[in-house]
Amino acid sequence: MLRIRNLDAGYGKLRVLKNISLHVKAGEIVTMIGANGAGKTTLLHTVVGLVRPMRGDIVFLGRSNGRSSVAKIVASGCALVPEGRQVFAPMSVEENLLLGGHVLQKERGRAAVLKELEHQYELFPILRERRRQLAGTLSGGEQQMLAMGRALMSGPKLVMMDEPSTGLAPLIVRDIFQIIRRLREEGNTVLLIEQNARAALGIADRGYVLEVGKVILQGPAADLLANADVQRAYLGREKIG
Numbered sequence: 215m216l217r218i219r220n221l222d223a224g225y226g227k228l229r230v231l232k233n234i235s236l237h238v239k240a241g242e243i244v245t246m247i248g249a250n251g252a253g254k255t256t257l258l259h260t261v262v263g264l265v266r267p268m269r270g271d272i273v274f275l276g277r278s279n280g281r282s283s284v285a286k287i288v289a290s291g292c293a294l295v296p297e298g299r300q301v302f303a304p305m306s307v308e309e310n311l312l313l314g315g316h317v318l319q320k321e322r323g324r325a326a327v328l329k330e331l332e333h334q335y336e337l338f339p340i341l342r343e344r345r346r347q348l349a350g351t352l353s354g355g356e357q358q359m360l361a362m363g364r365a366l367m368s369g370p371k372l373v374m375m376d377e378p379s380t381g382l383a384p385l386i387v388r389d390i391f392q393i394i395r396r397l398r399e400e401g402n403t404v405l406l407i408e409q410n411a412r413a414a415l416g417i418a419d420r421g422y423v424l425e426v427g428k429v430i431l432q433g434p435a436a437d438l439l440a441n442a443d444v445q446r447a448y449l450g451r452e453k454i455g
């Protein structure tokens with residue numbers, strides 16, 4: 215579904231990503247874990263066209279993303295749930311969701327949007343309860359669900375999530391990860407970026423470890439969980455030995 219080959223990307227002369235290669239197959243949950251500043255957000259922004267590649271290529275569903283606009287890439291089925299949720303605070307929950315459906319509206323009309331809205335309310339019942347509430351007054355966990363629902367409104371083939379668990383209480387994190395699992399059961403494909411390595415590797419099929427812009431390890435999630443270097447660097451000491 216997504217194949218990235220020998221990608222370099224960054225800002226001005228600053229090369230943040232160095233020779234990144236990775237792929238995501240249809241139906242997989244793939245996670246990329248890495249510390250703060252490793253380049254995780256830069257990677258997602260490059261895939262979705264917000265940052266231009268300096269070298270290498272990004273092929274999504276057989277088409278190169280390299281020179282496409284963000285709007286075209288999103289319309290082709292690649293959705294981003296951004297870091298820090300970024301919901302539109304002064305708008306209601308439902309207005310936020312409908313905004314996420316504007317590509318769908320253009321292509322398939324209002325009925326398709328309303329059907330998709332209903333689907334999001336089934337996935338996130340709390341959003342239905344809060345549908346008239348202003349997004350800015352939701353809790354962190356509810357805002358994360360809204361950001362996910364908004365991205366899913368476009369009916370994407372690939373959902374990329376940038377640190378969905380950051381700043382949330384453990385019980386809410388568990389809910390969020392359960393929803394990601396359910397998304398996969400419904401046939402979605404997920405590229406999940408996380409600092410919470412244990413939780414991410416716990417639900418992923420495969421994973422990549424990013425350190426200062428380079429992929430230093432990759433493999434089945436279970437292998438990474440069992441890897442001594444990953445345990446030492448990302449999973450805390452309690453699991454060693």
Ligand SMILES: Nc1ncnc2c1ncn2[C@@H]1O[C@H](COP(=O)(O)OP(=O)(O)O)[C@@H](O)[C@H]1O
Pocket residue numbers: 225228230248249250251252253254255256257
């Ligand atoms: N808009 C930007 N302009 C310049 N440098 C940036 C910009 N965004 C991020 N960076 C730098 O790129 C590096 C990687 O950042 P980022 O991709 O946000 O990492 P992560 O998401 O893994 O925390 C950091 O050194 C950061 O300072």
Ligand SMILES: [Mg+2]
Pocket residue numbers: 254255256297376377
């Ligand atoms: Mg980030």
